[in-house]
Amino acid sequence: xxxxxxxxxxxxxxxxxxxxxxxxxxxxxxxxxxxxxxxxxxxxxxxxxxxxxxxxxxxxxxxxxxxxxxxxxxxxxxxxxxxxxxxxxxxxxxxxxxxxxxxxxxxxxxxxxxxxxxxxxxxxxxxxxxxxxxxxxxxxxxxxxxxxxxxxxxxxxxxxxxxxxxxxxxxxxxxxxxxxxxxxxxxxxxxxxxxxxxxxxxxxxxxxxxxxxxxxxxxxxxxxxxxxxxxxxxxxxxxxxxxxxxxxxxxxxxxxxxxxxxx
Numbered sequence: 001x002x003x004x005x006x007x008x009x010x011x012x013x014x015x016x017x018x019x020x021x022x023x024x025x026x027x028x029x030x031x032x033x034x035x036x037x038x039x040x041x042x043x044x045x046x047x048x049x050x051x052x053x054x055x056x057x058x059x060x061x062x063x064x065x066x067x068x069x070x071x072x073x074x075x076x077x078x079x080x081x082x083x084x085x086x087x088x089x090x091x092x093x094x095x096x097x098x099x100x101x102x103x104x105x106x107x108x109x110x111x112x113x114x115x116x117x118x119x120x121x122x123x124x125x126x127x128x129x130x131x132x133x134x135x136x137x138x139x140x141x142x143x144x145x146x147x148x149x150x151x152x153x154x155x156x157x158x159x160x161x162x163x164x165x166x167x168x169x170x171x172x173x174x175x176x177x178x179x180x181x182x183x184x185x186x187x188x189x190x191x192x193x194x195x196x197x198x199x200x201x202x203x204x205x206x207x208x209x210x211x212x213x214x215x216x217x218x219x220x221x222x223x224x225x226x227x228x229x230x231x232x233x234x235x236x237x238x239x240x241x242x243x244x245x246x247x248x249x250x251x252x253x254x255x256x257x258x259x260x261x262x263x
Contacts, residue, residue, distance in 0.1 A: 027051055029233065031197055033059040036239055039232050042252045043245070046212060047225050057236065066202045066240045074186040074198035076231045080107050081154035082206030083187050087172050088162060090185055096177045100188035100196070103176045108169050114140070114155055115165045150208050190231040201235035203242040210244070212251060 029037070037055030039062055044053070066073050077083045083106055087097060099106060109126060116124040118137040125131060134140045144152035162168050177183050186198065190207075210216070211224035228248075232239060241249075 028054045028056055030057045031055075031236055032057045032233060032239075035062045036060045036232060036235060038062075039239070039241065039245065039249065040229055042249050043225055043229050043232065045252060046248070047222055060235055061238045063238060063240050064246070066200055066238060070200050072180070072184055072186070072198075073200040073202060074188065074193075074234070075202045075204050076188060076190045076193050076234060077204040078190060078207040078209075078227070079151050079154055080189060081111070081151050081158065082204050083189060084108065084111060084172075085154060085158050085206070086204050087187055088158065088168055091168070091171050091175050095175065095185045096183050097172070097175050098177050098180050098183035098186045100186065100192045102178070103173060108172065111155055111158065112166055112169055115159050118159050150206070154206060190227050193234050194230050197234050197236055199235070199237040200240075201231075201238070202240035203231055203245060205242045205244075207231075207242060207244045210247075212248065 033055045035055070037053050040055075041049075041052050075083075075086055077086065083099070087099075090097060110130075113125045113127045113130055114137075116122070117130055117134075117140070120137075122131055134143070140152070141156055143149075144156055159165060180186055188196075190203075207224075207228065209220070209224050211221045211228070216224075228245065232241065232245065
């Protein structure tokens, strides 16, 4: 489950020093039931995994969306800007939101700076590096589109959708709680969700990198599949999958149909 290759992390288990180590596979989980295990196994199959995961916990439902009447739910996101975008949607529904790691760790001030930058209000920008890295907001947009950077692109989308963004951010801070016991929604990135679990989990639709694209390198593919695996295995009662997981499951089904037809 190596998730932090982008930070230069190295999988210690692939070290030559481990070549003669005895291997034991963790193939059973009591967190979730067979349905989530099936989704996880579909994801892992595209890495070439042959040993299936067993879900031995309570039956877990897999749905396209979470029910509206839940007392609490957790949303997992691929990007920090995806967390903020979802929070801006949820705050209008009077949710009390817990941010894993604390709300101040989600770059709200950076987004606010970008908003002021887009409005030519450079005197309001606190992070001065933004002003030195980009001549103006138009250049920021050009670079975001050229690089297809998911954080930059989603930040642009947020700024375009919320003309009153600074006031909305104040609403987010007012609706933030530190304890999950006080929250109706928990927000986190999938990276931060590793090791955590919730009864009701929804995957947000900001997992934009297609791990099955022929243009993606093997390391990046495995990182994205590992992250999806972590995300889908956080749910204990209901998992609401996003469009990427649905697409991966459809491609798995299509591949099996082709194999069956040629057998």
